[in-house]
Amino acid sequence: MNSHLFVWLARRRRSLVAALLLALAPGAPAATVEGRVTLPKTRTAPVVNQRYEIVAKAGVLSTNPPVAVVYLEGGFPRPATPPAAEIRQKDLTFIPSLLPVQAGTRVEFPNLDDTYHNIFSFSPPKRFDLGRYRADERPVPAVLFDQPGLVTLRCDIHEHMRALVLVLATPHFVVTDATGAFRLTGLPEGRHVLKAWIDSRTTREHVVELRGGEVQRVDFP
Amino acid sequence: MNAAAEAERSRVAGFRTKLLAAIMLLVTILTLLALFFAQRSLAAGFEEELQRQFQGELAAIDRAQQLRRGALVERCRALVRRPRIRAAFEDDALDLLYPNAADELRDLVARPAEAVPADATRGLRARFYRFLDRKGAVIVPPAGERTVGALAPADEARLALPALGERPQIGYLAHAGAGGGPTVSEIIAMPVFSFETGEPLAALVLGFEPPEFSGQTRDGIKRGIFLAGRLHGPDLPAEAALRLAPEVDDAAEEPVRVTLGGVPHLLFAKHLNPDSGYPPAFEVGVYPLAGLAARQRRVRWQVLGAGAFVLLLGLAGSHLVSLRLARPVEQLAQDSAVDRARRAQAEAALEMTSAELQRSARFSADASHQLKTPVTVLRAGLEEMLAQPGLTPADCAALSELIHQTYRLSSLIEDLLLLSRMDAGRLKLQLGPVDLGALIAGSLDDLGALPDELGLKVEADLPPVLRVTGERRYTAMILQNLLENARKYNRPGGRIRLAARADGAWLRLAVGNNGRTIPVAAQGHIFERFHRAAIGENVPGYGLGLNLARELARLHQGELLLVRSDADWTEFEVSFPLAAPE
Numbered sequence: 001m002n003s004h005l006f007v008w009l010a011r012r013r014r015s016l017v018a019a020l021l022l023a024l025a026p027g028a029p030a031a032t033v034e035g036r037v038t039l040p041k042t043r044t045a046p047v048v049n050q051r052y053e054i055v056a057k058a059g060v061l062s063t064n065p066p067v068a069v070v071y072l073e074g075g076f077p078r079p080a081t082p083p084a085a086e087i088r089q090k091d092l093t094f095i096p097s098l099l100p101v102q103a104g105t106r107v108e109f110p111n112l113d114d115t116y117h118n119i120f121s122f123s124p125p126k127r128f129d130l131g132r133y134r135a136d137e138r139p140v141p142a143v144l145f146d147q148p149g150l151v152t153l154r155c156d157i158h159e160h161m162r163a164l165v166l167v168l169a170t171p172h173f174v175v176t177d178a179t180g181a182f183r184l185t186g187l188p189e190g191r192h193v194l195k196a197w198i199d200s201r202t203t204r205e206h207v208v209e210l211r212g213g214e215v216q217r218v219d220f221p
Numbered sequence: 222m223n224a225a226a227e228a229e230r231s232r233v234a235g236f237r238t239k240l241l242a243a244i245m246l247l248v249t250i251l252t253l254l255a256l257f258f259a260q261r262s263l264a265a266g267f268e269e270e271l272q273r274q275f276q277g278e279l280a281a282i283d284r285a286q287q288l289r290r291g292a293l294v295e296r297c298r299a300l301v302r303r304p305r306i307r308a309a310f311e312d313d314a315l316d317l318l319y320p321n322a323a324d325e326l327r328d329l330v331a332r333p334a335e336a337v338p339a340d341a342t343r344g345l346r347a348r349f350y351r352f353l354d355r356k357g358a359v360i361v362p363p364a365g366e367r368t369v370g371a372l373a374p375a376d377e378a379r380l381a382l383p384a385l386g387e388r389p390q391i392g393y394l395a396h397a398g399a400g401g402g403p404t405v406s407e408i409i410a411m412p413v414f415s416f417e418t419g420e421p422l423a424a425l426v427l428g429f430e431p432p433e434f435s436g437q438t439r440d441g442i443k444r445g446i447f448l449a450g451r452l453h454g455p456d457l458p459a460e461a462a463l464r465l466a467p468e469v470d471d472a473a474e475e476p477v478r479v480t481l482g483g484v485p486h487l488l489f490a491k492h493l494n495p496d497s498g499y500p501p502a503f504e505v506g507v508y509p510l511a512g513l514a515a516r517q518r519r520v521r522w523q524v525l526g527a528g529a530f531v532l533l534l535g536l537a538g539s540h541l542v543s544l545r546l547a548r549p550v551e552q553l554a555q556d557s558a559v560d561r562a563r564r565a566q567a568e569a570a571l572e573m574t575s576a577e578l579q580r581s582a583r584f585s586a587d588a589s590h591q592l593k594t595p596v597t598v599l600r601a602g603l604e605e606m607l608a609q610p611g612l613t614p615a616d617c618a619a620l621s622e623l624i625h626q627t628y629r630l631s632s633l634i635e636d637l638l639l640l641s642r643m644d645a646g647r648l649k650l651q652l653g654p655v656d657l658g659a660l661i662a663g664s665l666d667d668l669g670a671l672p673d674e675l676g677l678k679v680e681a682d683l684p685p686v687l688r689v690t691g692e693r694r695y696t697a698m699i700l701q702n703l704l705e706n707a708r709k710y711n712r713p714g715g716r717i718r719l720a721a722r723a724d725g726a727w728l729r730l731a732v733g734n735n736g737r738t739i740p741v742a743a744q745g746h747i748f749e750r751f752h753r754a755a756i757g758e759n760v761p762g763y764g765l766g767l768n769l770a771r772e773l774a775r776l777h778q779g780e781l782l783l784v785r786s787d788a789d790w791t792e793f794e795v796s797f798p799l800a801a802p803e
Contacts, residue, residue, distance in 0.1 A: 067352045120304075120305065120308070121308075121312070122305075122308040122309055122313075122314035123314075124312075124313070124314075125313050127314070127317070152308070152311075152312060154304045154305075155304065156303075156304055156305060156309050159302055159303070159307070159416070160582055195785075215559035
């Protein structure tokens with residue numbers, strides 16, 4: 001799925017670049033999309049401060065309790081300076097367990113536990129291995145995610161620890177709340193495809209016609 | 222007599238010898254039987270002990286194997302949970318599999334360059350490892366990867382499994398070893414489970430040096446691994462391996478006997494990897510029975526020696542026993558010889574006595590007969606003289622007395638005749654019912670008819686019916702004897718008393734009279750023949766009456782006794798069997 005996206009992006013690069021330049025022209029009024037993604041039911045009732053973790057069921061990775069990532073598809077230029085993001089390792093979990101980032105984002109992985117942690121990925125979009133390190137490791141180990149796709153993060157030491165980094169070609173994305181509600185602001189005008197990533201196999205999409213200053217409601221059934 | 226004693230002694234000696242022989246035979250048979258059974262149970266015991274030994278060793282080996290395998294399996298299980306290894310399969314990064322596994326298995330796999338330490342951990346070091354894919358086929362490591370351990374491609378291909386399964390699978394692989402020679406590795410195929418689905422994604426196959434199968438144990442058991450029709454073990458020659466191949470399957474159930482190089486062996490086998498997708502492998506032990514046979518022979522000799530000793534003891538014991546047993550028999554033989562002599566003497570004496578008795582009885586019978594005739598002639602002559610006219614009254618009285626004496630004489634002769642018949646045992650009573658009451662009445666009448674100068678008084682105390690068993694003639698004779706005595710020995714004016722009573726099956730008739738009593742010293746002799754000395758010569762009689770009466774009473778099955786003789790009263794009692802009532 002992600003590789004499809006990447007291929008698609010690669011093919012449409014030239015025409016997209018023009019559109020993006022137009023869309024990001026200063027002064028252009030931004031559009032907003034809000035709505036709700038129908039999330040898969042979980043057995044456990046969501047509670048406050050519940051830790052989000054990655055669960056695997058029948059080979060499908062998702063978060064528990066479920067949340068979705070809503071993003072606007074399109075070829076957007078990379079920022080000049082890589083945006084930064086962070087996944088903390090605390091209490092033997094990755095926080096957050098699902099991190100959407102724009103391709104080219106540098107993600108730091110601070111270790112907040114008293115034990116060694118290791119982060120590695122064998123996922124095709126980004127293979128890396130940070131080795132084992134403690135909380136006092138400086139600089140904080142970081143990885144630049146430069147190719148769109150889904151990256152599974154694992155800890156070499158703690159086999160249950162998982163995190164997903166959803167590397168997107170777009171800067172326009174948001175994580176829904178536990179009810180599935182989202183609000184995506186600062187979107188460029190024009191005809192776009194709005195997508196909702198629900199789990200590693202399920203991505204829903206919706207074509208939207210955005211106009212500046214308008215708030216459009218999109219629900220993913 | 223001396224010759225007879227000699228014969229007796231030799232017979233006794235013969236008996237002793239036979240007894241000894243019999244006891245010896247018995248002892249020998251018993252000893253041999255005991256030996257036989259001891260021998261058999263010993264042989265069975267040896268077999269059992271051997272089996273037990275096998276089972277014990279097998280169990281010990283099994284326990285050690287289980288422990289070792291458990292440890293290995295645990296290590297493998299920990300390895301296949303390693304996130305890097307799982308990630309390589311889950312994230313489809315097979316190119317990273319062997320490089321990462323090299324890191325993860327660093328501690329487990331012996332490095333090619335590294336000298337393997339010859340300690341306990343040696344068996345826990347893997348010789349090689351490979352991964353199998355989801356279908357069980359071998360994922361061939363990249364050419365440069367040296368840590369996986371060298372395996373020829375053909376050997377490598379044999380690590381494949383038909384199915385991964387949920388559990389670790391054990392197998393044995395015969396392959397070319399590091400030194401080039403053939404070797405056997407114990408392999409464990411541990412499934413790698415998906416973290417996501419829990420299904421086996423792949424398997425890690427590790428090859429270990431098998432535990433010490435080779436080498437002789439102290440009992441001479443040679444061990445090896447039987448794999449795919451071949452036996453691997455340095456102690457066993459190749460042809461032995463070929464020879465054993467068909468037997469292993471049977472031996473997996475029970476140890477079997479095989480002949481190896483002309484020597485009997487016991488072969489046992491144990492399936493090492495049940496429930497495995499790999500070809501079956503057996504641990505094989507061969508036990509040479511030669512040592513066992515030698516031990517058995519030794520013990521047999523010991524048993525035989527003990528048996529011979531016991532036999533010797535038994536024979537000595539039987540000699541003693543036979544002597545002991547023979548002694549009473551000898552005694553018996555001697556005694557019986559003495560007895561026989563005594564009996565012969567007694568028989569001779571008895572015969573003589575009997576002959577004499579016969580002779581004397583015949584003599585008295587003859588004498589009585591011979592005497593009767595002259596007495597009769599004498600009486601007839603005297604009666605004729607008495608009938609002569611012209612006799613003076615004195616002559617008449619003298620003649621009458623003489624005639625009376627002839628009656629006494631003939632009566633005496635009658636009695637003697639009767640006694641002699643009884644002595645010779647020729648008097649047989651014709652027993653029948655006898656009316657004793659009538660007899661008594663008749664006797665009393667006779668008594669009354671006699672001239673009674675004494676003025677005797679007769680009393681009778683009799684039941685109305687008096688019937689006894691006897692012969693009338695002799696019953697009457699007893700009664701007359703008693704009554705005559707009672708009258709004869711009475712005093713003037715005295716009494717005669719008759720009293721009869723039934724006592725069970727007997728009738729007891731008491732006859733008592735007044736008069737002089739019988740002295741105590743004479744009371745024991747009054748029933749003897751011709752005994753009347755104490756009575757006084759003026760009383761007629763010749764001392765046969767009581768004797769005759771008693772003999773007759775005894776012929777009647779009865780008895781005649783003196784009841785009392787004191788204080789002017791003498792009483793006899795005669796008993797007769799009562800006649801059956803009509």
